[in-house]
Amino acid sequence: MAHLTIANPILGTGFELNAIAAVIIGGTSLLGSKGSLIGTFIGACIMGVGDFVRQIITGGVIIVAVILDSYRAKVSFDPVSSD
Secondary structure, eight states, X not given: OOOOOOOOTXXXXXXHHHHHHHHHHTTOOTTSSOOOHXXXXXXXXXXXXXXXXXXXXXXXXXXXXXXXXXXXXXXXXXXXXXX
């Protein structure tokens, strides 16, 4: 006797975007070759928390990114002193 198994083709729809988001949140470069398993695990944990905590984490990441970007702009703008 043979068994007939049927799979629903739309069963996993949307999970691929969650997997990509977890990897990116974990710190993997979009250009490739830089990332870690621990970072991906942390990204997956962040994806699993509630909306309130996720908004707090997102706000914190945005604030840190703005601070680092402004610091980098100050360091790179070092006018040459004319002697």
